[in-house]
Amino acid sequence: MQETDKALLAQIAGIRGFQPGTAFNLRQNGAGVERHSTQNVQIVNKSDQPGIDIHISSNTSGEEVHIPVILTQSGMNDLVYNDFYVGEGANVKIIAGCGIHNDGCDTSQHDGIHTFHIGKNARVTYIEKHYGEGEGSGKRILNPTTVIYMEEGSYLELDTVQIKGVDSTKRTTECYLQAEAKLMISERLMTHGKQSAISDVKVELNGVNSSVRIVSRSVGKEGSVQVFHPIAVGNERCRAHIQCDSILMDQAKISSIPEITANHVDAQIVHEAAIGKINSEQLIKLETFGLSEEEAEAVIIEGFLK
Amino acid sequence: MLTLTNLSFRADQHEIISNITASFPEGSFTVITGPNGGGKSTLARLIMGIEQPTAGTIHWNGTDITKFSISERSKLKIGYAFQQPPRFKGMSVKKLLTLAHGKPLTHEQCCEYLSAVGLCANDYLDRDVDQSLSGGEVKRIEIATLLARDLELAIFDEPEAGIDLWSFAKLVETFQQLHQNKKISILLISHQERIMKMADEIVVIENGKIAKRGARDEILPNLMQDFSACEFKK
Numbered sequence: 001m002q003e004t005d006k007a008l009l010a011q012i013a014g015i016r017g018f019q020p021g022t023a024f025n026l027r028q029n030g031a032g033v034e035r036h037s038t039q040n041v042q043i044v045n046k047s048d049q050p051g052i053d054i055h056i057s058s059n060t061s062g063e064e065v066h067i068p069v070i071l072t073q074s075g076m077n078d079l080v081y082n083d084f085y086v087g088e089g090a091n092v093k094i095i096a097g098c099g100i101h102n103d104g105c106d107t108s109q110h111d112g113i114h115t116f117h118i119g120k121n122a123r124v125t126y127i128e129k130h131y132g133e134g135e136g137s138g139k140r141i142l143n144p145t146t147v148i149y150m151e152e153g154s155y156l157e158l159d160t161v162q163i164k165g166v167d168s169t170k171r172t173t174e175c176y177l178q179a180e181a182k183l184m185i186s187e188r189l190m191t192h193g194k195q196s197a198i199s200d201v202k203v204e205l206n207g208v209n210s211s212v213r214i215v216s217r218s219v220g221k222e223g224s225v226q227v228f229h230p231i232a233v234g235n236e237r238c239r240a241h242i243q244c245d246s247i248l249m250d251q252a253k254i255s256s257i258p259e260i261t262a263n264h265v266d267a268q269i270v271h272e273a274a275i276g277k278i279n280s281e282q283l284i285k286l287e288t289f290g291l292s293e294e295e296a297e298a299v300i301i302e303g304f305l306k
Numbered sequence: 307m308l309t310l311t312n313l314s315f316r317a318d319q320h321e322i323i324s325n326i327t328a329s330f331p332e333g334s335f336t337v338i339t340g341p342n343g344g345g346k347s348t349l350a351r352l353i354m355g356i357e358q359p360t361a362g363t364i365h366w367n368g369t370d371i372t373k374f375s376i377s378e379r380s381k382l383k384i385g386y387a388f389q390q391p392p393r394f395k396g397m398s399v400k401k402l403l404t405l406a407h408g409k410p411l412t413h414e415q416c417c418e419y420l421s422a423v424g425l426c427a428n429d430y431l432d433r434d435v436d437q438s439l440s441g442g443e444v445k446r447i448e449i450a451t452l453l454a455r456d457l458e459l460a461i462f463d464e465p466e467a468g469i470d471l472w473s474f475a476k477l478v479e480t481f482q483q484l485h486q487n488k489k490i491s492i493l494l495i496s497h498q499e500r501i502m503k504m505a506d507e508i509v510v511i512e513n514g515k516i517a518k519r520g521a522r523d524e525i526l527p528n529l530m531q532d533f534s535a536c537e538f539k540k
């Protein structure tokens with residue numbers, strides 16, 4: 001692997017290459033380039049579509065699965081399907097992510113379609129980081145789709161982060177929860193320049209005592225545009241809490257358009273959203289410590305997106 | 307030495323600070339008191355540079371700082387603990403103290419500043435200064451951030467507000483210790499008799515003016531008699 005590839009990998013996954021003892025699949029410019037399965041985590045090619053199936057055995061405990069994607073060739077348009085089958089009672093951490101380095105003038109685009117089948121009582125942490133860089137005028141586009149089926153008593157923590165360099169993104173997330181399933185979604189986003197980011201999240205709570213918590217924090221700078229569209233449908237006794245918090249700067253525009261539906265008398269669904277510029281008392285407080293206004297802003301945003 | 311000369315501040319057609327002239331020598335401990343809405347916090351914010359006066363000047367150790375920005379004044383070792391400190395999402399107590407200090411802090415230093423306001427560092431250092439903290443906790447962390455700084459003028463705006471009995475006793479001790487450092491001048495806005503008793507001098511601000519000023523033993527005994535509710539409203 002080249003040094004720039006390793007640096008890109010470090011940005012999105014915090015690693016510079018395969019870590020022995022973990023399952024690993026690196027996709028670069030539309031093709032799988034390196035793969036390691038473990039006894040409990042088998043990664044195999046799909047036969048009918050581009051992409052992979054990841055089979056995690058029941059009761060697998062404490063393993064990490066890395067499935068990074070990097071695009072370094074300008075003009076690359078990559079579409080991939082990744083299906084995860086997480087066995088009953090397994091406990092794993094999955095680190096995905098996509099980094100684009102585009103020095104050319106053509107658009108580089110990655111559309112990743114991830115489907116999760118999470119077995120009974122399994123616990124999964126899924127971390128996905130998006131990052132773009134490069135000197136070229138070519139656009140960097142990421143359109144991830146995530147479909148999640150959660151069986152009884154399963155738990156999923158879904159953390160997505162996109163802080164820099166992605167020109168356009170449309171994120172679609174669909175989740176179907178059975179009884180006692182618990183889903184925690186945390187979304188962190190920062191856009192600048194002329195970037196646009198759209199996030200549609202739909203959660204159907206179909207089982208008794210299922211619950212979801214969505215915490216979305218975003219910062220819109222310069223002329224960027226963000227649209228959030230969280231949808232929660234409660235079909236049983238369940239709880240949903242959606243919290244969208246955004247900091248608006250410069251000429252950026254941010255919309256939050258919630259849609260919440262309760263189809264059961266014991267469905268409890270809450271949506272909270274706040275969009276506004278940085279609280280001036282926060283800035284003043286940090287300036288009284290000797291920080292300049294720009295330094296104070298940077299510190300506040302860093303904490304907000306932590 | 308802090309010197310205010312003919313200082314005034316108008317907002318929305320109201321004269322909120324009206325032609326105040328006063329100076330506060332190095333090492334002095336002054337309690338500023340007076341009725342709600344009298345202009346105490348506004349005066350503190352003018353000294354810190356958060357508000358700009360509509361007339362008058364502020365001198366600090368001989369330098370005219372009237373036009374100085376907040377951070378320039380901070381670099382001249384002026385600090386202000388807010389009456390209502392803001393909360394920050396994702397800002398740990400440790401990070402806030404470190405920003406106040408201006409350079410990395412050891413665990414021992416953090417413990418020292420927090421225990422001076424009656425907080426246990428182990429319970430608080432990694433917590434965020436957000437809505438999850440109680441009002442009294444945020445207030446005490448605010449005071450600790452001033453202790454973490456190297457100041458020559460420390461302004462505290464009702465530091466005792468919302469603080470429990472036990473922490474209050476600790477705070478009184480902390481202010482006494484701070485005062486023993488003769489290099490630091492303290493301006494402390496307060497409504498508490500126990501705090502006024504620590505002061506060298508008491509200044510009463512009413513309707514944007516200094517209504518009274520003098521040594522503690524001269525002002526304190528008659529403080530209550532001189533004010534009636536109706537007079538406040540004039």
Ligand SMILES: Nc1ncnc2c1ncn2[C@@H]1O[C@H](COP(=O)(O)OP(=O)(O)OP(=O)(O)O)[C@@H](O)[C@H]1O
Nearest residue numbers: 317318322340341342343344345346347348349389
């Ligand atoms: N920027 C502003 N614009 C308009 N009015 C203001 C502004 N700042 C302060 N005021 C008004 O000035 C008056 C003095 O306010 P200030 O906060 O200084 O009072 P205070 O003496 O600190 O009162 P308290 O004891 O309640 O804290 C109040 O009536 C307040 O509403």
Ligand SMILES: [Mg+2]
Nearest residue numbers: 346347348389
């Ligand atoms: Mg006040």
